[in-house]
Amino acid sequence: MRSIRTVMFGLALVFAGAVAGTFLPPSVVQAQAKEKVFVNLTSSEPQRVTMALNFSTRLLQGGNTVTLFVNVDGVQVGSTKFPALSEQRTALGAFMKAGGAVVVCQHCMTVRNVQAADLMPGLTVGGEGGAMQAFLASTRSISY
Numbered sequence: 001m002r003s004i005r006t007v008m009f010g011l012a013l014v015f016a017g018a019v020a021g022t023f024l025p026p027s028v029v030q031a032q033a034k035e036k037v038f039v040n041l042t043s044s045e046p047q048r049v050t051m052a053l054n055f056s057t058r059l060l061q062g063g064n065t066v067t068l069f070v071n072v073d074g075v076q077v078g079s080t081k082f083p084a085l086s087e088q089r090t091a092l093g094a095f096m097k098a099g100g101a102v103v104v105c106q107h108c109m110t111v112r113n114v115q116a117a118d119l120m121p122g123l124t125v126g127g128e129g130g131a132m133q134a135f136l137a138s139t140r141s142i143s144y
Helices: 002-023 026-031 048-062 071-077 083-097 106-111 128-137
Strands: 036-040 065-070 101-105 124-126 139-144
Touching: 036 048, 036 128, 048 065, 048 083, 065 071, 065 083, 065 128, 071 083, 071 101, 071 106, 071 124, 083 101, 101 128, 106 124
Parallel strands: 036 065, 036 139, 065 101, 101 124
Antiparallel strands: none
């Protein structure tokens, strides 16, 4: 009975640590092990895009390597054809300036009639291979 309590207590500590890590200040996040993170952004909904960019930028500030894969409706974020997302494009620029990499789905661009000339500077247009390589090289993945 005592060993079950010990195991349950240990699991509770691990879970609490994982949950607390989400809400810790940047100084504590920086002290943790560095990760390669793949963030999958499929939405053009401003709140989701803002959440993805803020979270990704915070991970970068903690010393992690972050690749943002924009696909499906997410390709609109990097395109100047969609003025409603100008605030999010500014945040995307800050993410890249902080060292984040952005891969844009070429097929999704075609479907949404987005040309390479419509993209903001610094984005990498990639087929499935580029995104797949970034995904496989990552230790964590997040989807918005």
